[in-house]
Amino acid sequence: MGSVAQVVADLENLTDHYIILRTLGKGIFAEVKLAFHLHTEVQVAVKILENGNNNDYNNKTEIEIVKLLEHPNIIKLFHIINTKEYTFMVMEYAAQGNLVSHIEKGGCLQEEQAQPIFTQLVCAVHYCHKNNIAHRDIKLDNILLDG
Secondary structure (H helix, E strand, O other), X not given: OOOHHHHHHHHHHHHOOEEEEEEEEEOOOEEEEEEEEOOOOEEEEEEEEEOOOOOHXXXXXXXXXXXXXXXXXXXXXXXXXXXXXXXXXXXXXXXOOEHHHHHHHHOOOOHHXXXXXXXXXXXXXXXXXXXXXXXXXXXXXXOEOOO
């Protein structure tokens, strides 16, 4: 982790364009924040990846893959902000959260609820496979729901 001054400078690069609203989730390699884009007044998700400590290769690989993907059932990448300490991936925000949270709130999905989600998932995976990309981490936490 860099100095406090460097971390503050990195966040200022981000906050020139975005207001961070809250944390959406944390994982082993990244943290995701809900943010508001000042110019378009649109909510976005900002995935924060720490650079260094052998993360650079994984970060670059993930970014290159996400840049390639353009499909209606795959979260869109809008903007990348690179600093010495962090890479900020500004992405489409899925306002309804993930499938785990949805099931925890409303119980098991009925077939008529699950069918469109499953169809969209299969279409997205098929698109990835056609482009020689394997997701390798398909789970309910990673299936995001929009309006």
